[in-house]
Amino acid sequence: MSRFASEKLNALEAYTPGEQPRDMTYIKLNTNESPYPPSPAVLAAVDRGEVENLRLYSDPEGADLCEALAVLYDLAPENVFLSNGSDDILNFAFWAFGGDGAVFPAITYSFYPVFCQLHGIAMETVPLEPDWTIDPAKLADKGKLTVLANPNAPTGIALSPEEIETIVASNPHHVVVVDEAYVDFGAKSVYPLVEKYDNLLVVMTYSKSRSLAGARLGFALGNAGLIADLNKLKYATNPYNVNRLTLAIGKAAVESQGYFDGNAQKIIRTRAKTVTALEKMGFQIPPSQANFIFITKPGLDGAVLYQKLKARGVLIRHFSQPALAQYNRVTIGTDQEMETFLAQVTEILVEEGTCCANC
Numbered sequence: 001m002s003r004f005a006s007e008k009l010n011a012l013e014a015y016t017p018g019e020q021p022r023d024m025t026y027i028k029l030n031t032n033e034s035p036y037p038p039s040p041a042v043l044a045a046v047d048r049g050e051v052e053n054l055r056l057y058s059d060p061e062g063a064d065l066c067e068a069l070a071v072l073y074d075l076a077p078e079n080v081f082l083s084n085g086s087d088d089i090l091n092f093a094f095w096a097f098g099g100d101g102a103v104f105p106a107i108t109y110s111f112y113p114v115f116c117q118l119h120g121i122a123m124e125t126v127p128l129e130p131d132w133t134i135d136p137a138k139l140a141d142k143g144k145l146t147v148l149a150n151p152n153a154p155t156g157i158a159l160s161p162e163e164i165e166t167i168v169a170s171n172p173h174h175v176v177v178v179d180e181a182y183v184d185f186g187a188k189s190v191y192p193l194v195e196k197y198d199n200l201l202v203v204m205t206y207s208k209s210r211s212l213a214g215a216r217l218g219f220a221l222g223n224a225g226l227i228a229d230l231n232k233l234k235y236a237t238n239p240y241n242v243n244r245l246t247l248a249i250g251k252a253a254v255e256s257q258g259y260f261d262g263n264a265q266k267i268i269r270t271r272a273k274t275v276t277a278l279e280k281m282g283f284q285i286p287p288s289q290a291n292f293i294f295i296t297k298p299g300l301d302g303a304v305l306y307q308k309l310k311a312r313g314v315l316i317r318h319f320s321q322p323a324l325a326q327y328n329r330v331t332i333g334t335d336q337e338m339e340t341f342l343a344q345v346t347e348i349l350v351e352e353g354t355c356c357a358n359c
């Protein structure tokens, strides 16, 4: 911290990203990236000519990509907003639509409170149910910006489109943001509702199911008015915030949607196998529709599991918040990565003396 920082900056508690350590090679099950490479079409989309064209600014509208996404989601290009990752879009959405305050579940993506603090937005949180589900009635009719990750993080539990529609319909004078970062792993998107509700903004990302976390590309689907508001903020901050290479890659990824859907199906199958194996060892896991699982085992300390796995070259995500401290979030990798993870967990259970007959 310098002596020049404003009071507001000094008081800000920023988001803590998952570790990206460089001390050794880990099996990385901590930041919900895809274990699979981008599609061959994506790899072919960037050639020397594209790199040479970097001397030119990118298209601030990303019109070609907006059109491709509009076709994919059966909407119009005016319903599509592009930005530098979906965190960037969430930032804009809080900034643009949080004037009357914001509400979200008490346990969810830990970036939301940071945006509230950053923009001076009054924040309300709604507790989860004891089984980690969200009761949609508790988020209904709040009269303020309502934000919902679906599936939720770090639980992986999803609401149905019908449940989300009750929240959107109950709050017609404020925006409802549905953060669908993990929707491709088994939940159902609410994007078809953007034509029916002018207050619904669906936020999606290329970082998870599309294997492009490092390209930094997110998009939002919503009523043309909402999209225009987001564009105004983008043009007031950084109009070229999606670079030329990423625009090209993003369009190639739309053209190979089938490849990415296939990868999501593989992850769903690996998730089922991993859950079965962990449950046999006595772990408790809420039903996940995401590319991660939220695991705990009575008698096994959550921080100990995290540390011992890290020492053995397997990184998972541990949260220090007291309510989550006995849990860990584990990204679903390839079958082989998960077999290694399970073998290491088994050894740790033996060491910790919490092994059961199935270990």
Ligand SMILES: *Cc1c(COP(=O)(O)O)cnc(C)c1O
Residues within 6 Å of the ligand: 032, 084, 085, 086, 087, 088, 109, 149, 153, 179, 181, 204, 205, 206, 207, 213, 216, 217, 218
């Ligand atoms: C990963 C994630 C995002 C953001 O990802 P970007 O890489 O910024 O697109 C947004 N919301 C949730 C809930 C996430 O887990």
